[in-house]
Amino acid sequence: MPVCPVTHHRLDLDGIDVFYRAAGPQDAPVVLLPHGYPCSSYEFRDLMPLLADRWRLLAPDFPGCGYSATPDDFTYDFDGYADFLERFTRHLGIERFALYLHDFGSQIGLRLAIAQPQRITALIVQNGDIYEDQLGPKYAALQRFFANPTRRRAPGWPTRSASKASRRSFSTKWSRNWPNASRRISGTCIGRSCRRAARKSRCR
Known part of the structure; x- marks a missing residue:
């Protein structure tokens, strides 16, 4: 698989100094990569070269993040x-694009997709966030627990048997997709692994 270079750029967007990374042919279909928090386009540095043989990848640093400016009058x-x-997309002459949505970038990208659906060719959603003002009836039990944390199970809270079933399902999927994983799966092991991975992949 050919690995294409990632280039670094700056532009003036209505007085805001914006840094962004780009890769891929100018005439290829566009994938817009809004980053997560607290991070920047740096998190896509390894992904972009792998897709750039067939896509045009654009990853801006949001104002206040990465190498972009932090203007006082921006609405954060x-x-x-x-x-x-x-x-940003209008400035670059991009009319239609796919959106990769994850972390807090998912809420940002979804707002753009809802406002201008005719511009969106695809949504790629991975580990997106949800916030309290977006919660519906499905999360009522969780909201009650947040308001009054207690060891007693709140009405609507999953039973222990349901929790065990969910864990068994996760373990089955894990072993099916990662058959070479040798360690026994447990909440503790997974937590430690995640923390180690987080330390190794600190965003700059």
């Missing part, structure tokens, strides 16, 4: 960042 919320993405 999901709507402000969604507007930033819209202006």
Whole structure:
């Protein structure tokens, strides 16, 4: 598989100094990569070269993140960042694109997709966030627990047997997809592994 280079760029977006990474042919279908928090386009540095033989990848640093500026008059919320993405793509002449959504970038990208669905060719969702103002009836039991944490099971809280079944299902999927994983799966082991992985992949 050919590995294509990632190039670094800056642009002035309505007075905001914006840094972004790009890879792939100018005439290829576009994939927009909004990053997570607290990170930057740096997190896509290894992914972009692997896809750039057939896609045009664009990964901006949000204002206040990475190498982009931190203007005082920017609106630092999901709507402000969604507007930033819209202006960023317009500035580069990008009319249609696929969106990769994960972490807090999922809420930003989804706002853009809802506002302008005609511009979206695909949504790729991986480990997206959900926030309290977006919770519906499905999360009522969880909201009650957040309001009053207790060892007693709140109404609607999963039973212990349901929790065990869920864990068995996860273990089965894990062993099926990662057959060479030799360690016994447990919440403790998984937690330690995640913490080690997080330390190794700190974003810069």
